[in-house]
Amino acid sequence: MAITFHSRKSVRDKDSHASAHARLGWLDRHCGRLGLYQMARPLVVGLVHSLAGSAAVALLVLGTIQNPKWAVGYLLVFGIGTIAGMMFITGAMVLPFAYAGRRFSRLNHGLRIASGLISVAFGLFLVCEIGFVNGLFTSHPSWIPH
Secondary structure, X not given: OOOOOOOHHHHHHHHHHHHHHHHHHHHHHHHOOOHHHHHHHHHHHHHHHHHHHOHHHHHHHHOOOOOHHHHHHHHHHHHHXXXXXXXXXXXXXXXXXXXXXXXXXXXXXXXXXXXXXXXXXXXXXXXXXXXXXXXXXXXXXXXXXX
């Protein structure tokens, strides 16, 4: 006879996740046909991800700035630059897919597969280079700043 234990936390987490999912579904149902909503949703997700991904770099520099006004100014310029850079790169990456999606559906499918494989291959290359060649995963890491 198996005894199973359920914690209250896991039930609450599931309920809150389902509740959040239902709210998102409601928002999608009511605003999903609006062109502005369709453009704003991925933009907001991209903004949050781009700022979150580069926060460590911003914090490193902020530690060296003594004047709070300059620190706020730096954060504003850094944030705007990060957002603009991400928008430019994303736009440049989307153009071939958008063009191919309209004209050549098989080419679009091939571009998707190729970009995924290239991304995975580059990631594996970085893991090998940093982890094994530079010794991050070994007992003798060798890193010399330039």
